[in-house]
Amino acid sequence: MAALAANRDPASIQLIAVSKTRPASAIRTAWENGIRVMGESYVQEAVDKISQLTDYPIEWHFIGPIQTNKTRLIAEHFDWVHSIDRLKIAQRLNDQRQKGLPPLNVCIQINISAEASKSGVYVDDVDELAAAIKELPHLQLRGLMAIPSRTPDRNEQHQFFSAVTETRQRLNNQGFNLDTLSMGMSDDLEMAIRAGATHVRIGTAIFGVRA
Numbered sequence: 034m035a036a037l038a039a040n041r042d043p044a045s046i047q048l049i050a051v052s053k054t055r056p057a058s059a060i061r062t063a064w065e066n067g068i069r070v071m072g073e074s075y076v077q078e079a080v081d082k083i084s085q086l087t088d089y090p091i092e093w094h095f096i097g098p099i100q101t102n103k104t105r106l107i108a109e110h111f112d113w114v115h116s117i118d119r120l121k122i123a124q125r126l127n128d129q130r131q132k133g134l135p136p137l138n139v140c141i142q143i144n145i146s147a148e149a150s151k152s153g154v155y156v157d158d159v160d161e162l163a164a165a166i167k168e169l170p171h172l173q174l175r176g177l178m179a180i181p182s183r184t185p186d187r188n189e190q191h192q193f194f195s196a197v198t199e200t201r202q203r204l205n206n207q208g209f210n211l212d213t214l215s216m217g218m219s220d221d222l223e224m225a226i227r228a229g230a231t232h233v234r235i236g237t238a239i240f241g242v243r244a
């Protein structure tokens with residue numbers, strides 16, 4: 034619906050069902066309803082569920098904050114990581130990615146509303162981090178992720194998301210080849226899609242309110 038309202042092809046937008054805090058049974062039900070891509074934020078919880086769901090060829094996306102001591106589990110169990118915000122994390126994921134697996138798809142998380150409390154790199158620092166990640170052979174830099182500060186003001190939402198889109202354009206003009214904009218959650222997906230999101234991360238609107 035949001036894609037059509039924004040004059041965009043729904044097939045150009047990947048829905049990530051954010052299954053954090055949901056039991057494996059809820060993920061099975063989502064799978065039976067056609068959902069193939071899941072997002073998780075807590076490493077140990079996610080790995081426990083992934084181990085219970087090996088019969089389901091789900092594409093797993095890690096979207097939460099990353100501590101250095103958790104990178105190995107992430108590198109071993111996930112297909113994508115959206116929340117890279119420093120080189121040390123990228124280097125560890127690169128070194129710990131098993132050689133038999135395809136490169137880990139990664140996004141740099143940017144702190145688009147420049148709040149001290151939010152994770153992600155500032156826009157001014159993204160070029161340097163992107164250039165360094167591009168050199169890591171077991172990572173594939175796909176794009177940018179952002180979680181703007183919550184606001185009910187749709188114009189403000191659109192401005193934040195557009196700034197992410199412009200940052201990707203600026204990087205691509207320098208020779209990067211970034212195809213991904215991971216932005217938009219249950220409350221702001223419409224404006225994210227209007228601004229060019231390629232991946233929306235939706236929890237509540239699929240699974241209901243988290244306990």
Ligand SMILES: *Cc1c(COP(=O)(O)O)cnc(C)c1O
Binds near residue numbers: 051074096097
């Ligand atoms: C929890 C979470 C979501 C989903 O949020 P909803 O409001 O439930 O749609 C999306 N992205 C990230 C990074 C999250 O942690």
